[in-house]
Amino acid sequence: MSEPGEDDAPGQQPDGAQLLRLTDYGGIGMARILTDLRDYWQSLRRGRAVPARADVEPHGISRALDYAFVLERIAPGAARFRLAGRHLIDLMGMEVRGMPICTMLNPSSRGRFSDVLETVFRAPQIAEFRLRAQADYARPELVGRMLVLPLRSDLGDVTRALGCLISEGDPGAAPRRFDIVGEDLQPLFDGGGIMAPSATLSRPPATAGFAEEPGRFDFRHATRAPRKPVPQPRDIPQTPAERRAMFRLIDGKDET
Template sequence: MSECQDDDARSHLPLVDRTGQILHLADFNPTQPARILNDLRAYWDSLRRGRAVPARSDIQPQGIRRALDYAFILERIAPGAARFRLAGQHLIDLMGMEVRGMAFCSLANGSSRGRLSDVLESVFRAPQLAQMTLHAKAEYARPELSARMLLLPLTSDLGDVTRALGCIIAEGQIGVAPRRFDLIGDEVMPILEGGKTLAPSPSAFDQDRLSGGRQGTPIRPIASMDRPEKRDASAEARRAGFRVITLPQATLPTGTTKTP
């Protein structure tokens, strides 16, 4: 009995190499960014069930327990623009506030928002997956931060790709919030291995505007919209454009006389 207890106790001790250094197994680190991102993508893949993109309604919190604090849901509201519908505690800590309803681009510094929007739009339009590398510079009371983010497309109840499951993991001390990042690297990936990807580009915005978005009537360029012709500023030209309108005379009842 005692030998069994000793074996059981030794099985729970950390591994020690010949130099006496304690070795930690990466598999037992629940906050390892790569593991969490891989788990979220595997969960997303499991929901497809033969479809190109799973539905927003398929996402269940118990299915992403490990990534729940780092996950968020986006809703596309315009070309290259989305807002947070739900967000985990990690993102709330990074921004120092509740982010529900906030714009997705609020995560980035101004110089990176254009590229961030391009990558986001390509996720919805292709659709495809995107992984980004983010960095926040060290400032007063704000240590340097590195982060990784993953975006996975989802369909809405109407069947269009206007939702996304995301995950962001920052490594380091957050410091004083809000923390905003520079986008220093991005990669788009096809849904099916070997498939084609759509390169993030600002041209997608013009194409979406001219086609009226993903649905709807085409939007005409501003230059072709009906506008009143520019008139001559002279008084004669203005008078020439006036018309005299004669109002019909009211008919008086029979037997009545009109008084001056």
């Protein structure tokens, strides 16, 4: 078989046969999207542990743009969408910008997701989730993947994240919510440690003041406060002599 000549048109064989590429005809696989986004995030680091949110540009993730999102941490274990691609909007049937990311999950999976998400910001580290949406009326079963990569805000703290959520199959009737069927935590550097998810990490810290838990009252050591005397009006006699002086003896002579 001869090699293609330099004058041959791109994508066409010397004998005139058309060369087809599967990536040009059909959907892009989940693995490709995840790899593209991870590689782009790695390119932004430039020797740093965590890249900055300001470095993220849409043209850098053109292939993954419909599936990508940017998160803002708003509380321990909680984050909301600052930006979200078209695929996430189609899954929910509405604009998701400003919504908590946990709305993409069923309630039974939200606690676990919050625990893992907090480690992305606090460690920081990388989290990848395996997702499944069960079949229902007008809703076929979906399998999906979610990748969350930490970012630094303009203040320098790790309170932003770049990620993507991609599912395979017809979304069906919106909204579609997923269950977590597994997760994979990865360190930022090879050989680094992993922070294990814990409910204590995603629990808001106790604050002083009115948020304090009320103390317990022990009735065994309670004492009765002394009773204060009831104030008396000035015109009421106080002593026995004063009270006797208020009475007047009446006999028949006084009657008219």
